[in-house]
Amino acid sequence: MTPVLLPEALVRLFPGAPRRVELPDAATVAAAIAALDARWPGMRDRLCDGTPAIRRHINVFVAGERARLDTTLPPGAEMIVMTAVSGG
């Protein structure tokens, strides 16, 4: 399983979505986000733009390192999604 930690500001947009999610093993960050989108339709659009890429002010960490959509997820590795410093 792939444990995923989602930011509070994201789960507020999807009623019922928890901060911590366990996904079936996903090969890449993109696959994990696709699995999230399957459970909560529209979540991929909140995390990724149409380029496609992770949005500029969203940070994804895998095993403590900044990740991209094509970053590999080792079995059991935690994926942490965070909102970057932004706003005004």
Added chain:
Amino acid sequence: MPGRILLLLGTKKGAFILEGDAATRGDWSLRGPFCDAWPVMHAVGDAADGTIWAGGGNEWFGPAVWRSTDRGTRWTHSSAGLSYGEGEPPIRAVWSLARAADGALWAGVEPAGLFRSIDGGMSWHHVEGLRAHPSRPHWVPGGGGLILHSLVPHPTDSRQLWVGISTAGVFHTADGGATWQPRNSGTRCDFLPEDQRYPEYGQCVHCLVMAPGMPERLYQQNHCGMYRSDDGGRSWTSIEDGLPSSFGFPAAVHPRDPETLFLLPLNGDTLGRHVPDAKAAVWRTRDRGRGWQAMRHGLPQRDAYFGVLRQAMATDPLTPAGVYFGTGSGAVFASADEGETWRCIAEHLPAISSVETLVVPG
């Protein structure tokens, strides 16, 4: 006339609703912030069924259109299809929303482009014809970005739509968006060398509106002047004589009288962009721009350094017509008598991007 009037406010930190009794327009109550306090550029409502949509964009989560079918209590959001596709620039925000005659919903976005929804804003399709226009490589961002901010659907012919893009100008389609024609003849570009000031496109239109009952009559507040067209935008005539400035953002038409227009000129593009002489006034014409009258009664007449953005002034359909505007400093002013007298009905809100009205049954 039905019982409740809602002022739909788009702000930098969410949508808000000011609600009052349509019979009196005297007491107003505030609800919000909605849309999870995202920046909301434009909120609109459909008087037929009470649906409210709010378009905006969040630095973290991108663009979306929010939707409420219960007058703002519960909201859902979607950006399904709001993309130019792989390899194309990401869409930052939804800037404008409008309902077409056939019930479809139009959305203008940044960077400038047009989307259409036929399921009430649940999903969107890119109207590719606009960005395929040969002028597209020459569109340049204005101070607010490269934005499609004005959507003016024809009231009965859903194939016709006028759009305003900063900075590209006014464009019109008569075939549902497949092909587009620039409609800028007579509007000037003071920011270009003197011999290039009337190009085919590239004007900095700030706000485009249509006169009631006269689809061929358009008014626009431009970065460089105020204009009227009586031929659907094929040619424009300056109507700025008598106004204190050639610069401003919003324009609002009367709900029934095509001769009446409300503007809120600012002091100038390089002078701070606040109300002239720090005294607020809405300027009204009753004769399609031939003459202007400053409407000041009840508005701040000293130390007023606010501006009003392009979508932040609106009229209501009541009699006499109400006029409303929201400021960059978070205040809302209202007139229930076509601009004759004013009062502040809300303050201390976030910077206001848009004001629209919605009258619904009580």
